[in-house]
Structures are given as structure tokens and as C-alpha cells.
Amino acid sequence: MPLPLKPEENIYIDHKILDGTYSMPTMQAASDHYTIGYMVSGDRRWISTKAIRTSHAGDAGISKPHVYHRNCSMSDTPYDRYVIKVKTQIFQPIIDIIGEEELDFICSNYLHFTKDSQKIIHSMYEEMLQEYNKNTSYSQLILQGMVYKLFFYMYENHIPSEEDEHTLYINKFDERIQTSLCYIEDNLMDGSSIEDVAAYVSLSPSHFSRLFKNVTGSSYTDYITDVRLQHTQILLGTTDLSINDIAAKVGVSNGNYISTLFKKRYGITPTDYRKEIKKSM
Incomplete structure (x- = not known):
């Protein structure tokens, strides 16, 4: 406290x-x-x-x-x-x-x-x-x-x-979900699969999935995708890592896949986003 x-x-x-x-x-x-x-x-x-x-x-x-x-x-x-x-x-x-x-x-x-x-x-x-x-x-x-x-x-x-x-507004408090959110951040590079996260808070994947949606209003898949894209933004702005290396750091094996997700979400390629960040510095 x-x-x-x-x-x-x-x-x-x-x-x-x-x-x-x-x-x-x-x-x-x-x-x-x-x-x-x-x-x-x-x-x-x-x-x-x-x-x-x-x-x-x-x-x-x-x-x-x-x-x-x-x-x-x-x-x-x-x-x-x-x-x-x-x-x-x-x-x-x-x-x-x-x-x-x-x-x-x-x-x-x-x-x-x-x-x-x-x-x-x-x-x-x-x-x-x-x-x-x-x-x-x-x-x-x-x-x-x-x-x-x-x-x-x-x-x-x-x-x-x-x-x-x-920002996600919590529908109700559940300590297991709050605990899982930090676990996701700490283990993103390893993939943060729903099976691993659910096991960490002693729940079955199906129970965890339902509880996560009830608490956060978001599906686990949508949430983890958003987290990966936020981390990708940070890494593009603070490192010179290639998109393949960034993909690995956010738990995705394919750089092309994360590039596709990034452009779909932000309307710009990771390469162009990095150029814009450098211009603004």
C-alpha cells in the first residue's frame, strides 16, 4: 500500500x-x-x-x-x-x-x-x-x-x-484478470497464449476466455492483438530493430503478418510510421 x-x-x-x-x-x-x-x-x-x-x-x-x-x-x-x-x-x-x-x-x-x-x-x-x-x-x-x-x-x-x-473500462473487478494483464506484458515475447495465461491464473482456457470478456468487454484475441500493436509502435519509435525482430519481440513469428495488422489498424506501414516518428523528433 x-x-x-x-x-x-x-x-x-x-x-x-x-x-x-x-x-x-x-x-x-x-x-x-x-x-x-x-x-x-x-x-x-x-x-x-x-x-x-x-x-x-x-x-x-x-x-x-x-x-x-x-x-x-x-x-x-x-x-x-x-x-x-x-x-x-x-x-x-x-x-x-x-x-x-x-x-x-x-x-x-x-x-x-x-x-x-x-x-x-x-x-x-x-x-x-x-x-x-x-x-x-x-x-x-x-x-x-x-x-x-x-x-x-x-x-x-x-x-x-x-x-x-x-482504454478499456472494466465491467467488474476480478483479481485473476488483473493478474493476467501484467502476466501478458511480462511474457509477450513468448506468445502469451490463452492456454498459458489461463493456466497462470488457474483457470481453463474456456473459463478464462469467458471471464476475460465479461470483465474487460473485449475478447482475449482482440486484446492481445491490440497489445502487440502497441508494443510494435513503441519498438518502431525507440529501436532500429527490423520488423521481423520486432514481430519476434511481440510474440509473432511472421514479420509480414504484424505488418499487415499494423497497416490495417493504423493506415500506415511500419516503415512509414518509423519515418514519421523520426521526422517529429
Whole structure:
């Protein structure tokens, strides 16, 4: 479980750079605070009792207390992230202004930003970390104002992303399915067959298939295809691997097959997609 805030603190902030393969070992939920996280680098799948979503460098996420979640690796890229914990009563003025319904909407997906906005947000987090580490008698009061400034900058400047189209909203919570989702990410290269995943959570393939559809609203086949294509996108943008090597890394034996799936889904070949990514860097 995330540690609660110290009695004398309303705001906590830290910055960590973790190995890209790091995954949270269990589901966790905050008890007394909201969390505002920002990812400088990395690729993560966020799994909660409410949704399955993905995040990448430059994305921010807001989590409410008592919402169990877990994130796992989608690439080897170092997981560089900032986390701010805000005590519930300090966060309440934000809710009073935007409303609970709007907050739920913001929390349902990661927030995405332009490159210019990412630089501003990164600098705001760094400034807050410096103030937190000063730990003067008035640092906590200063940090409260900085939290409000950060939140409303994010609120006013976030932009839509095609990643949001891949968010799956959970119909009901089932620990076996949540466990299987991280197993899929960790074993994608080996194929993540439905037989292997079902066995990992001690279910028959047929039972697992029905349960997966009931919980996620997606068939296992559609879900694993989507995961493979998301990993293919990441690898095209972060490596110089051939499409055959990428196919092997996402659990597909045939590079032509993954190319066909990729073009059907995104309307562009993997080669052209890689060229577009390099142009934008």
C-alpha cells in the first residue's frame, strides 16, 4: 500500500528513475491522498479496478484515493517519473471548482500535452521538488499554491490522443484478470497464449476466455492483438530493430503478418510510421 502522508505534511513529492522493466508487484490504493503523477520517460500499462490504459513519456495521470491500481512495463525504456501526493482536504478546492463528474472524467485517462507544455510541466515538478526538499516552516503552504497552479495548467492544456481510444473500462473487478494483464506484458515475447495465461491464473482456457470478456468487454484475441500493436509502435519509435525482430519481440513469428495488422489498424506501414516518428523528433 502507498504510505500515508506524514501528519505534518499536506503535500509530498518525489522523483525516481526506475528500471524500465519494473512492474508494481500488487494492486495498491492510497488511503488519504490524491496522486498527480508525471512521466518523463517510459511506457506503462495502468491497470485498475475501473480501467486499463497506457501512458508514455510526457503523460500525466491523476488518481483518486481508494482506487486500487497497478502499473507494469511496456518497454525497456527507463521509467522516469515524478509523483505528488495531495491530502484529500487540500485537493477538495479543486473538486469544488470543476465538480466531481469532471474530476472522474480527468481521472479516467492519462493527460497528454504538446512538447512545449511538457517542458513547462516538467519544470513545475522540478521547482516543487526543490521547494519540498527545502522543508522550511512555510514550504508546505507554498507547495499548496504550486499544486493548484500545476493542476489547472494541466487541466487547461491537455490535448486528446489516439491512445485514449484503446482504454478499456472494466465491467467488474476480478483479481485473476488483473493478474493476467501484467502476466501478458511480462511474457509477450513468448506468445502469451490463452492456454498459458489461463493456466497462470488457474483457470481453463474456456473459463478464462469467458471471464476475460465479461470483465474487460473485449475478447482475449482482440486484446492481445491490440497489445502487440502497441508494443510494435513503441519498438518502431525507440529501436532500429527490423520488423521481423520486432514481430519476434511481440510474440509473432511472421514479420509480414504484424505488418499487415499494423497497416490495417493504423493506415500506415511500419516503415512509414518509423519515418514519421523520426521526422517529429
